[in-house]
Amino acid sequence: MEKTIIGKIVASHGLRGHVRIYPLTDEASRFKKLDSVYVGDETKRRQVESVSLHKNMVLTKLEGVDNRDQADSLRDVFVSIPKEERMPLAHNRYYISDLIGLAVYDTEGRDLGQVLDVSTGHANAVLTVKGQGGDSLVPMVKEFIQSVDLEKGQIVIKPIKGMIK
Numbered sequence: 389m390e391k392t393i394i395g396k397i398v399a400s401h402g403l404r405g406h407v408r409i410y411p412l413t414d415e416a417s418r419f420k421k422l423d424s425v426y427v428g429d430e431t432k433r434r435q436v437e438s439v440s441l442h443k444n445m446v447l448t449k450l451e452g453v454d455n456r457d458q459a460d461s462l463r464d465v466f467v468s469i470p471k472e473e474r475m476p477l478a479h480n481r482y483y484i485s486d487l488i489g490l491a492v493y494d495t496e497g498r499d500l501g502q503v504l505d506v507s508t509g510h511a512n513a514v515l516t517v518k519g520q521g522g523d524s525l526v527p528m529v530k531e532f533i534q535s536v537d538l539e540k541g542q543i544v545i546k547p548i549k550g551m552i553k
Contacts, residue, residue, distance in 0.1 A: 391468040400459030428465040521553035
């Protein structure tokens with residue numbers, strides 16, 4: 389079963405086992421709709437007992453995490469859901485996990501490499517494309533991205549001179 393990471397536990401919160409989750413989704417409010425999640429590499433889902441939003445964090449109480457020590461032991465662990473339970477996205481919006489690994493071609497059909505990473509800490513998302521000449525950064529804006537085809541597993545870009553190594 390494929391999973392989609394939706395957050396990362398970054399700290400404990402309080403003394404009763406709550407954790408702070410940094411959401412890796414545009415919709416942090418989606419956590420309020422979850423009944424259960426996978427924590428790290430666990431194969432059994434944990435029930436979500438409570439959720440509240442505070443600033444840019446999700447404060448969550450998970451089944452089986454009942455004190456600060458247990459919560460601290462989950463620091464830096466990812467939280468995920470089955471791929472089938474993801475929320476639908478608007479047109480031309482993509483899950484990062486769906487973009488990683490896609491082949492990248494230019495408008496002439498030349499193979500430029502593969503999407504290695506997607507960073508979102510900018511005004512727009514930026515693809516890291518691993519090609520023969522090294523890693524290149526491609527902003528996810530309509531001036532450069534011509535098409536994204538998840539079924540074909542490819543992205544077609546119109547790079548400017550010097551963009552691709």
